[in-house]
Amino acid sequence: MSRSNVQPQPRPAPMAHRRPTRFGPRRCAGWLLLYALIVVYSSLVLGPLGFHFVPRDPAGAWHAFLATRFFDTGSDQRPDWIANLLMMVPFGLLVTGTFGAARGLGARLLGTAFALLVSLVFVLAVKYAQLFFPPRTVSLNYIIAQSLGATLGVGLFHPLRAAMRRLVATTDETSRLRLVLDAAILGFVAFALFPFDVALSPRDIAHRFIT
Numbered sequence: 001m002s003r004s005n006v007q008p009q010p011r012p013a014p015m016a017h018r019r020p021t022r023f024g025p026r027r028c029a030g031w032l033l034l035y036a037l038i039v040v041y042s043s044l045v046l047g048p049l050g051f052h053f054v055p056r057d058p059a060g061a062w063h064a065f066l067a068t069r070f071f072d073t074g075s076d077q078r079p080d081w082i083a084n085l086l087m088m089v090p091f092g093l094l095v096t097g098t099f100g101a102a103r104g105l106g107a108r109l110l111g112t113a114f115a116l117l118v119s120l121v122f123v124l125a126v127k128y129a130q131l132f133f134p135p136r137t138v139s140l141n142y143i144i145a146q147s148l149g150a151t152l153g154v155g156l157f158h159p160l161r162a163a164m165r166r167l168v169a170t171t172d173e174t175s176r177l178r179l180v181l182d183a184a185i186l187g188f189v190a191f192a193l194f195p196f197d198v199a200l201s202p203r204d205i206a207h208r209f210i211t
Contacts, residue, residue, distance in 0.1 A: 028097030035091055036122065042087075043126050044133050054134055061131045068127075070140035077141075084142050085149035092119050092153020093160070100157065112154060119150035 045051045073081070095118050100111035123146045130136035167180075 025098050025101050028094050028101070032091070032094040032098050035094055039087065039091065039122075040126060040129075044129060044136070047136075049135070052133055054132060056132060061128065064131060065128050065138070068138055068140055068143065070144075073141065081141060081145045084145040085152070088119070088123065088146045088149030089153040089156070091122070092116075092150040092155075093157050094153075095119050095122075095150075096154045096157035097161075100154075101161075108158075112158070115157075116151060116154045119154060120147055123147050123150060 092115070096112055096115040099115045099118065100108055100113075102108045102111050123143060127138050127143055127146075130138050
């Protein structure tokens with residue numbers, strides 16, 4: 001067979017390289033630092049008095065912190081309670097993205113547990129610091145609300161990450177649009193319920209029926 005009869009085989013077209021879309025630990029760490037600074041600023045500085053630091057004995061402040069009380073507030077305080085809860089959801093998401101995004105299941109579980117610990121320690125540290133910035137309110141109500149928000153963020157990270165991966169990986173425009181619309185509907189419902197003035201006790205429910 002002569003060389004002239006040999007037809008060159010066409011080379012396969014090179015596959016398009018997708019840009020990485022993963023929200024990696026380093027990027028999460030950067031956003032986590034920024035969001036932590038925002039939380040600290042809003043908790044210690046933002047207010048009518050601005051930066052109002054009052055020195056006090058750290059040991060005495062610690063004893064006062066251990067004696068933090070729970071206040072049975074009315075429904076007018078529910079929006080503030082829910083706002084404190086929601087404020088820490090992004091923090092929980094970002095801290096889990098920083099420490100709990102490992103590949104292995106064991107490392108992922110360990111990192112997620114560590115992220116939850118970091119979140120709860122951060123909440124307690126900020127609340128303790130507020131004792132040095134009167135008239136900031138430190139109560140178990142806000143500690144519980146922010147701890148629940150951080151825990152919710154930690155728990156939502158991996159389901160949201162899996163949903164985003166499906167959204168990026170799918171090539172069906174209809175399926176992708178459906179996922180986006182579902183997220184938009186959830187966001188609209190959350191916005192419509194704002195400021196989340198919900199009843200959390202039987203007495204509060206009875207009071208609403210009376211009024």
